[in-house]
Amino acid sequence: MAKDFPTREENYTQWYNDLVIKADLAENSAVRGCMVIKPYGYAIWEKMQSTLDKMFKDTGHVNAYFPLFIPKSFFSREADHVEGFAKECAVVTHYRLKNSPDGKGVVVDEDAKLEEELIIRPTSETIIWDTYKNWIQSYRDLPLLVNQWANVVRWEMRTRLFLRTTEFLWQEGHTAHATKEEAIEETKIILNIYADFAEKWMALPVLKGSKSPNERFAGAVETYCIESLMQDGKALQVGTSHFLGQNFAKAFDVKFLSKENKLEYVWATSWGVSTRLMGALIMAHSDDNGLVLPPKLAPIQVVIVPIYKKEEQLNQISEVAQKIKKSLTDKGITVKYDDRDTFKPGWKFSEYEFKGVPVRLAIGPRDLENNTVEVARRDTLEKEVLQVTDIENKIEHLLEQIQNNLYQKALSFREDNTYAVDTWEEFKDIIENKGGFVLAHWDGTSETEEKIKNETKTTIRTIPLDNKPEKGRCIYTGKPSKQRVVFAKAY
């Protein structure tokens, strides 16, 4: 465990990269752009997965699994989709290796060339809608509410652990509906699930909104998203939920016989969140002392460290510690009792602090005498000495407090870094010198959006769903506008 990494102030980018690696969350692999998710990081991802999976199932969704490979020709079927996705991707061209002539290794067997190349899925709309064609005949087969947990590959030139990697893990929902209204309703149900998950589990406040046409998913009619603000004032898109209209149904000829006995194209949605959530979680709460994790997603919620000199003391402390551990475990709290004799208490303290364990309990000889325990919380770094009596309820309450505190802190940060701006000078000034979310009027055209992006590297992150109508003039062109939209630099 090492604290020799820059503060956020010194170098935010390096702070993040070092944190991910030194806190044992993930690391770069031998394959360019692909990461190894280490056990501690993967345990957080598993908590995210199981929580989201339950939320999907509670709203009637089921899981399935579709092929990793997509025939190249499938991408050309949907015109916008091919522009967006069938470019930077991994292409399988051969299916066999053979011993090299020099006997020293293996080479590609040119006789084993595929007739049609296979693309590693960057997203699965095409292969799934090709499959749905056979699953859907009548309105009775609808809605189809399917989700998949899978790996996908997008050949990224610049990668960063969790935030942008060539291979990443995600879930992708693909639903089919009889009506447009029902499909739009579905995208909103999912958007709300994503927002709930971000706010209640990740302690991450998010804006719910739609994307401008420039930022839409390739093939979507409307893209809804949740957007959050990181500590460096940059926005991070946390999740997206797309209304695909009948685009994929038309591309793959998926029709159904309606109740009125008419043959109609099916309406579609797709939606996803990925291991990028890990990046958001890390960046949102962590500090210069290391990782800070919200209790609901922490693999270890409470760690107990014994402080002793003699073996005999350890035995007495262990007895108390095990009792406390049991009373917490019975409450559903995840506890680790670290009685390893290969490390000193001070080393352990800083290790668990660095790894973001929300609550640390320390028990020493004096605590035994007084029936107390020292309680340290990771979010504020405050310590207090508590009576052991009723400790399980005190800790349960403390964990809730920490969860709420992290959310409130992140919310205050966002509020403090959200600016309503009315002049172009002010806009540029804030973007350049402060960062954050900038609420400004926009004339609604892609051209203006593009120009603002070129001049300031800022994009429209979202058009909030709960926007109140407000007449104004576009920050850039001065043309009339009906509402403010959210601009920011983004990950």
Add this chain to the structure above:
Amino acid sequence: MAKDFPTREENYTQWYNDLVIKADLAENSAVRGCMVIKPYGYAIWEKMQSTLDKMFKDTGHVNAYFPLFIPKSFFSREADHVEGFAKECAVVTHYRLKNSPDGKGVVVDEDAKLEEELIIRPTSETIIWDTYKNWIQSYRDLPLLVNQWANVVRWEMRTRLFLRTTEFLWQEGHTAHATKEEAIEETKIILNIYADFAEKWMALPVLKGSKSPNERFAGAVETYCIESLMQDGKALQVGTSHFLGQNFAKAFDVKFLSKENKLEYVWATSWGVSTRLMGALIMAHSDDNGLVLPPKLAPIQVVIVPIYKKEEQLNQISEVAQKIKKSLTDKGITVKYDDRDTFKPGWKFSEYEFKGVPVRLAIGPRDLENNTVEVARRDTLEKEVLQVTDIENKIEHLLEQIQNNLYQKALSFREDNTYAVDTWEEFKDIIENKGGFVLAHWDGTSETEEKIKNETKTTIRTIPLDNKPEKGRCIYTGKPSKQRVVFAKAY
């Protein structure tokens, strides 16, 4: 739902293929050899996953995730491994597509050729041991008990849903140890987990044993396995656990400083089960009426079907059904109440029978009067009328009975189809005309094993761990032998 499929007697292969497709478990995809796992099939796989995952974690293992891609050169590092794995596999050679000159599609961009080709993992020993090199320095870093749930690809020429597919899902454990003894102990811990899972959850009796050198995993010093017998008399390898010695540590130069301050190579194991388990589960218990699922892995354990003519009757029945559903759900039993008015009760009966739902409850007007319910069990197809009183305990007991019955039935089948054989004539006769497990003496040489395989398509499935020593003469060469081994034709 359709029963128009052959009986096992008529055409076992076709019976299996039809069953998988018609029971909505899986289907072939647009990509040759790759399957789509449908929601009903995937729900069974999820139950398998969560059960195994808990068993792994209870024995100290943690999950992680390693890249999908493996640099080609990695395979050449371990001599045996390259022979076994780096041949029939998917090879990524390019990372970009571009619009085709005719504007009608996309083509591979020849400018985006990878310097070194990437192989889609057929198994991950190489990339993982390359990673472990940085994780392991001292004995304090050991043991490393890591598992991964992932997709893998092996380019198979002949594929069958679940049993052999180009892409499949699996878990692969990769552990690192300070001593040989500890590594061997680990392979046995896992073998016992696999056997427990097969017997207690899948209701599938298995033989635990080791493989002959010919059948060993490429790169292993010893391969342990569990083997089961299917209804057509063919063996199916359910899971394997490999002791890898120091082969991969040497290939990837993974050394650790021992307690005695010596630099030593690390000892390794790897072990896995895959979606092939689904094939075993389906083939082991199902019958000519469709799927038969052991209650512990059935996505729906109990289905309730109302039988009514008038809307008013349905309301009354629904009230009772919902009460029963709740009392069962409270016991942790998964219940579906199917009150759809788009299908008739008879249709529903045969649908759930076909899909292997262990228990079906039917409630009609007469049942309302008598406070009864008709209970049908899928395994024996028996029906009885029970009083509703205390129904949750009766059903819970019945589910246990069904689970046990399926196991006992499969065990009896295996016992009835296991033959101790002492002459070559008898051996050939049984293999040709009866199938099953044949216990016979073998001289211990690969040559003899090879000859027997060539003449009879039979392989040594396993050398049982609990084998009693018994002197005899090799069934083929007449040379001395110390024990019987298990021969069979295999999937």
